[in-house]
Amino acid sequence: MSATTESIPLLSPDLLAKLERLELVSRKVFRGRMKGERRSKRKGQSVEFADFRNYVAGDDLRLIDWNLYARLDQLFLKLFQEEEDLHVYALIDCSESMNFGTPTKYHVAKQMAAALGYIGLCRADRVSVQALGDQGRRAPVLRGRSGLWKMLQYLESLESGDNVSLHDAVKDFSLRNSGTGVVVLITDLMDKSGYEAALRMLVGRRMDVYVMHILSPEEIDPPIRGDRRLIDSEDGDETEITINNYVLERYKLTLQSFLGSVKHFCSRRSIAYLPVRTDQPVDDVMTRYLRKRGVVR
């Protein structure tokens, strides 16, 4: 972690301009709370035709298709597709393990969350960018572009080191937010108690879950060698190890196996798994990588 990486603005003006043209893709159709720009399960008022149905007493006379009545002498109602808003949640892992790498995984996570949030705001979605843990409780729920500065303010105010397990944090989030929608979980999944329970909980709540797995190059190819005592940044756990090429190969195999298991777990539960390296530019991730993976369009 360094001051320089932290001083980089979360979103650059160029990126903002690019984000405005993007839209979050929800693989599920949810019922929104307010009228928005997204197709809803409900029929309602819009310009997009949906269906006809027989008139029953009490229906709004304004919806009767008078042309059909003239031809068939029967009353039909013309139904239109309702357009509603989408709930977008971006959850940021604030544990100490996120505070590594150059730039830090935490900073990249905040950048990702801000970008996704801004896309949602531009599309009049109901956006809530929040940290996992206690800091999530004060997260604002935003709608419209004007919410950008509030969102950024919140993100800026977040501090790392909130070492709460993924499962507990997701459970807390689920209790606080009863609605459905798109959840983007931005985390490094480095939780010794496991990530599976947390993801299962989100899927169980019929959320459209995206997991952005943030990994730093230092984790993919550790630069450390020799006789070392490794200290866990979260729980202070120590592991004595002599790191040589053989051990390093073993570590890489373990990492690949871990990533494979996460991918497998996610694909079985229709969770979109998106591994992101911190040395990838945010610009590139948002405009190319996520578009390619079908997260945005």
Place this chain on the structure above:
Amino acid sequence: MNWISTLLPWQWALFAAVPIGIILLYFLKLRREPVEIPSTYLWSRTVEDLHVNSLFQRIRQNLLLFLQLLAVVLAAFALLRPGVQGEATSQGRKVFLLDASASMMATDAGEERNRFELARKMIREQIDAMQERETAMLVTFSDRAEVLQSFTSDRGRLRSALERAQVTNRPTDIIGALEAADGLANPRRSSTTGDENDVQVADPMPADLLIYSDGGFRDVSDFNVGNLVPTYLKVGSGQSRNVAITAFSADRNVEKPGDAQAFATIVNFGTGAETFNISLYVDGAWRESESLTLAPGEESGLTFSLAGQEDAASLEMRLESPGSGASRDQLFDDDLTIDNFAYAGLRPLRTVSVLVVTDGNKPLEIGLTTESAAKICIADFQSPSYLETPEYQARAEAGLDDLILYDRCRPKNLPSTNTFFVGALPSDEWSWASEPGQTILVDVDRTHPMMQYLELFSLLIFEGRSVKGPTGTRELVGADNGTVLALAPRDGYQDLVLGFEIVTTGEDGTPQTNTNWYAERSWPVFLLNVLRHLAGAADATAAPSFLPGDTVRLRVESQIEAVDISRGSGTPESIRTGNSGSVEFVDSEMPGSYRVTAGEKLVDLFSINLFSRLESQIQPRETFELGYETIETAGMIETRKEYWRWLLGAVLLILAVEWWLYNRRIA
């Protein structure tokens, strides 16, 4: 398999501390450096994987320790010098006879610089392979033997003695070396054989006699090997190239002392035909060259003429590579260089001492003091009364003068030197053969050196008589009345008698001329001839040649106190002359022309040459006779097979593997 420890006990104790140190270092290995990482989640799983095959891991952990200890153990084995003795010596004593003669400088020795170095290497291997209980001595031999190291089991002293050994330019004589070895192995008895009281003065000490030589010496017949077990180790290849100058000398022409001739004999001792140039250098300047091709074993003689060489000269003959231009001066490249050069000297015409006993003879005085005569003659003029003095007696008996000229007088006893009588007879053996009268010359013996260049028929002789000498008298000039100039031998000396006076004394005591010879051109020439050939100024003009290492004995004029002897342009060595002008020079190792000077004056010349066919014949002999035995070459002695090099190589390999493993683990 046997072992030779190379370390002393305290050094071994020190060495034993090394593995202990290595193990201690493993116990006290460095603490692990703490590093904070995001999560040990994945590392723990990795370590768990590693723990699955923990035995293998433990071996991996200790592999470096094992390798290091193995390296130390192997190093200890290497220091113990394990080996297998190739040929066990039965005697326990060795006598190394190392040939240090000139032929050992031949370069046909493979990778070594010359045969001597090869032989030295062979001996060094033998010394290295010596057991603790074995002793050895080292003797070098050229024309004399030198015991460089007497019997010792200290290999260090033997090695340093071997380092001191130097190859020489000398010929070979193995007898001295054999006798040195013989003295130890076959001790003499205290008295004559057969004596009842005869006792052995010392126990015989049988020894291996290892002769490292090319066999360039004469067979030794009068030697009994006794308890010595001779082994001849031939040094040198059978395919050698050598062309040698085996003889070179120069001498003045007896007829014309100003001219000289150089003679050389060149032999091809190699196994192939050789083409080369022979160049003659006079005082360092090239004079003449000749090209020559010699088949193997062929010999050729050459003669070079040196006209107008009146002064002393140092001559050098070189074998040069054939060719022209820049390659012309390149020396001929064969296996032995020393015999590609030969040196000779032409002595200067000697200065002779002449005693002139006369009542006054101006023509004689002028004739002996001309510029040419003064160069070669110191004339001492005395009156006839001098003949009565003891000084003259001593002088005449000792023969200090090269010539005594008696003008119209005769001594009581003839001196121990050559004489020239003018108008007088030497002794009673001589007699006048005619009455005095006008004499007309009719015959001149021009074949005699003293008569050359003389034109005498225009002489006027007012009064002369013919002479008759003893048996063996040779007429040099004949006149109408008989012989007027005769030369006769006398006990190794010569007497020259002239039958007419040059100057006579008138009745009033005034000198008068008896002939016009003094006014002729032939007069000084005649006197010069007399000085050269009768006084001996032109004698022995060829400088002597000595072998390298010989003591050079010279005789110079007795009045010279010290002489400087220098080789070429080298620093002169000053030597004081001994009794009656004898000079001994011992620093004669280097071949070359040597000049003997007294002050600025050149006194003598001599040269050092290796004119030895035995040395130049560099094809090594396969056998030679030693006493009643024929000694055949043993080729190479099988030396002890040593394994320490292999062990050392293994140590290095193990260290390399250890280093590689360490880097794989750490880097």
